[in-house]
Amino acid sequence: MIRKVPIIPTIIVLAAVGTMIALGFWQLDRRAQKEALLARYAEAQATSAAVAWPGNEAAAERALFHHARLDCERVLSVTPRAGTSVDGRKGWANIARCAIGGGAEADVAIGWSVEPEPAAWQGGPVEGIVAPGPRLVVGQPPAGLAQLAAPDPADIPNNHLAYAGQWFFFALTALVIYVLALRRKRRP
Structure with missing residues (x-):
């Protein structure tokens, strides 16, 4: 059968x-x-040479976790978002939207605060690490703000x-x- x-x-x-x-x-x-990709990011993090601020998505991908500089010619807005300080405290990351020349704009994470009030920042030259977004996480925050935790490739799942x-x-x-x-x- x-x-x-x-x-x-x-x-x-x-x-x-x-x-x-x-x-x-x-x-x-x-x-x-x-x-x-994570190995490349870890290698970039260990490099101290600064790269130019990326002008497009492909350049942004190559610049992730590298040190970079940019000149925030004009602060367009400052928006508080959830963030972590360098010492692990939870609070607010102040993200400034900047005009950087040539009609381009960039996000700059200028520092950490306990309160969700936008920081008063006038812009200027800043240095930091290129984080996903892309955004520049500054190493020296302006007065009144604490340093944000540096972006870490180990945080990428x-x-x-x-x-x-x-x-x-x-x-x-x-x-x-x-x-x-x-x-x-x-x-x-």
Whole structure:
């Protein structure tokens, strides 16, 4: 007696399982890429030479975690956002939106405060570390503000191994459920 396996549902389940397995391997590949990126960021963090403030997204990616300088010619606004001081206290990071010449603008994290009141800052030349955004996290805050915690590549998560495990688990679960469903259907 030959048991019949439904063709269309089997093809759909196998295609889904194949897709999930492919996504698992893709996450493993992304893990290796992220590790290389984090190593590059750690190397940039150890370099003391300043880079030019990035003018586009590609330059911003290359400048992350490097030291940089810029001249805030005019402060357009100062916005408090959640932030952490260099000594680990939670509070407010004052982010200044600056006109920097040539019609360009930049975000500058000028310092940390306990209160969510925007700091009064007139701009000028600043130095710091290029953080994701991009924004410049200054090393010497203006009077009245404390230093912000420096951006750290170690704060960037690399969860791709866990994601790969989830996709492989989903594939296995789909197969088990399908086999159990076929068995249940075959019972008299």
